Amino acid sequence: MKITVTDQAGEVHELEGLEGWRVMEVIRDWGLNIKAECGGALSCATCHVYVDNDWLDAVGAPSDEEEDMLDSVGDVKSNSRLSCQILCSDELDGLKLTLAGSASKEA
Amino acid sequence: MSTEITTDVVVIGAGPCGLFAAFELGLLDIKCHFIDILDRPGGQCAELYPEKPIYDIPAFPMITGQQLTDNLMAQIAPFSPEFHYSRMVNSIEKLEDGSFKLQTDADETFYTKVVVIAAGGGSFQPKRPPVPEIEQFENKSVFYAVRKMDDFRGQDVVIVGGGDSALDWTLNLQPIVRTLTLVHRRDAFKAAPASVNKMKELVAEGKVNFQLGQIAKLDGENGQINHVHLTTDAGDLSIPATRLLPFFGLTMKLGPVADWGLELNDNTIVVDTEKFQTSVPGIFAIGDINYYPGKLKLILSGFHEAALMAQAAKAIVSPGERVVFQYTTSSTKLQKKLGVA
Numbered sequence: 001m002k003i004t005v006t007d008q009a010g011e012v013h014e015l016e017g018l019e020g021w022r023v024m025e026v027i028r029d030w031g032l033n034i035k036a037e038c039g040g041a042l043s044c045a046t047c048h049v050y051v052d053n054d055w056l057d058a059v060g061a062p063s064d065e066e067e068d069m070l071d072s073v074g075d076v077k078s079n080s081r082l083s084c085q086i087l088c089s090d091e092l093d094g095l096k097l098t099l100a101g102s103a104s105k106e107a
Numbered sequence: 108m109s110t111e112i113t114t115d116v117v118v119i120g121a122g123p124c125g126l127f128a129a130f131e132l133g134l135l136d137i138k139c140h141f142i143d144i145l146d147r148p149g150g151q152c153a154e155l156y157p158e159k160p161i162y163d164i165p166a167f168p169m170i171t172g173q174q175l176t177d178n179l180m181a182q183i184a185p186f187s188p189e190f191h192y193s194r195m196v197n198s199i200e201k202l203e204d205g206s207f208k209l210q211t212d213a214d215e216t217f218y219t220k221v222v223v224i225a226a227g228g229g230s231f232q233p234k235r236p237p238v239p240e241i242e243q244f245e246n247k248s249v250f251y252a253v254r255k256m257d258d259f260r261g262q263d264v265v266i267v268g269g270g271d272s273a274l275d276w277t278l279n280l281q282p283i284v285r286t287l288t289l290v291h292r293r294d295a296f297k298a299a300p301a302s303v304n305k306m307k308e309l310v311a312e313g314k315v316n317f318q319l320g321q322i323a324k325l326d327g328e329n330g331q332i333n334h335v336h337l338t339t340d341a342g343d344l345s346i347p348a349t350r351l352l353p354f355f356g357l358t359m360k361l362g363p364v365a366d367w368g369l370e371l372n373d374n375t376i377v378v379d380t381e382k383f384q385t386s387v388p389g390i391f392a393i394g395d396i397n398y399y400p401g402k403l404k405l406i407l408s409g410f411h412e413a414a415l416m417a418q419a420a421k422a423i424v425s426p427g428e429r430v431v432f433q434y435t436t437s438s439t440k441l442q443k444k445l446g447v448a
Contacts, residue, residue: 037228037359039404043156046358068297071269072356074236074321076292101237105374107358 001093005049007032008104017088023049023095024084033104040084042066045073047083048103052096059086059095073102113218114140115424117209118188118225119196122150124394124409125225126179131417133186134433134441137424139223141190142211144230148190149176151227151395154357165407175406185446191215195230199367205389205423221420224376224385224392225409228359236267236322236353247330249351253280261285263347265335267322268354269293274302276352281315288316288346290337320344322353364396372398382419383412389423391416 001017005027017026024047027034035046042065051059056079062070066085070076080100086092101107116132116139118125126148129139147153152161152172160169170178194213199222202208209217233251235241241249253259253276264284266273269291275298277289289306296303309315320339327333332351337344361374370377370386375398378384384391393416394409402408421430435441442448 035358038151038155041156041159043159044356044358067293067295071292071297072234074234074238074267074353074355076321102234107235107237 001088001090001095003027003088003092004094004096005032006096006098008099008101009033017092017095019088019090021088022084023086023088023097024082026088027083027099032099034083034099035103035105035107036084042069042082042085045069045071045082046103046107048073048075048100049081049083050077050098050100051079051081051086052098053079055092055095055097058091073100075100075102110215111218112140112215114138115219116140116221116223116420117142117196117207117217117219118223119143120150120224120226120394120396121145121148121190121192122225122227122394123152123175123179123406124227124413125150125223126176126183127410128223128225128393128413128417129183129186129188130179131414132420133183133188134435134444135417135421135430136444137417137420138186139188140217140219141188142194142196142209142217143190143192144195144232146193148180149173151359152176154231161406163405163407185444195362197363199390201387201389207389220389220424222390223416223420224364224390224396225394225413226364227395229361229364229374229396230359231357232360232362233353234355234358236355238322238325241325244325244327244330244332244351248327248332248349249325249353251353253352256280256283259284259350262350264288264350264352265290265322265346265348266352266354267291269296269298270354270356271298271302272354273352274298274306276354277306277315278302278309281309284350286316286347287314288318288348290318290320290322290335292319292321294319318344318346322351325351375402378412381415383416384419391420 003015003017005013037046038044121141121143157173194211198210200208260283263286265288267290310317320337323338324336335348376392378397380399393412395404
């Protein structure tokens, strides 16, 4: 499956995602600017992404715990998600998302 | 008042790898002092995921971050390490005799033969909201913690956040401020329900303003804010304010470590894999903060690094002394140190 990620600088990257991987892990593995400091434990919000509106239904709504973690960043939008909570699957082939400013290593 | 402490080893960071270093150093009769930015031991395990299960600690099919921290504290207790919490090492200076002088932001000076950097992802710092030029207002009218309540007396205060810090300070500051506005992105709070209820009562009484939204921009000059601009579902909103308290939790920053003259690789410290020594002899780095080919950021790797580092540190602390490698299972000498023989 493929994921299209727009980074904080506006550059578009097409990444190969592996079934069962977390989207955060794919983005981190490709060396894009994502801090992901808790490593996927749903204990921070430094893998914050905006899901392309066309993909919101397929990705689904964030869990309560994920909403709680999103409180710790100041750039939340209605399509905000934590990329560690999105699992790569065939249904998400072609997923488009944008890295939030609050996910960058410098934030 | 400034304090001077002379010791053999200073460990910067009291996370799991740093704590285990006290055990390995202790077996070699080396005492250590810990310096940590947090107010308790455990590092990321305590701050980020105390209740989350960890499955890859050898011999523990499952253990939480807090349990791991508690176990390590019990394990190193026989060696009585000393802990200096809520402070940060600002500078390290190498002295002529090869030892080091460390300065903390709590006005302490440590003289030590060996420095062990076990600082994980760096020091935990308050998260800065994504607001242009917020730096120019920091520590003048924008604060990430309340150190002196008097700084807020009679002020127009805006507090941002939905967690316990935001709610607690809303309740504590409300009686002494001129106006108080709590800003949160949604009408749900990850704070103690009693505090949330109390806040809602104050809102109903007209003593606290609650505003849904996110902070977008600050107006002011010479470090003093006068308006906070918010983005809300109903459009942009401007609130007169003289103090801002954003509470978005903590994030890890490499911090002053970057300025200590050590060879770095992408925000990590380059070490060798025999001693886990940095480019400056006498300064070691273990755990998530170090880098070497094949590095895995695992707690178990940090434990291994701590053991090898301790052997090398011993050679610096007690030059010329012959070290006999022993097992805790069979050595009466080691068992005496552990208080079990």
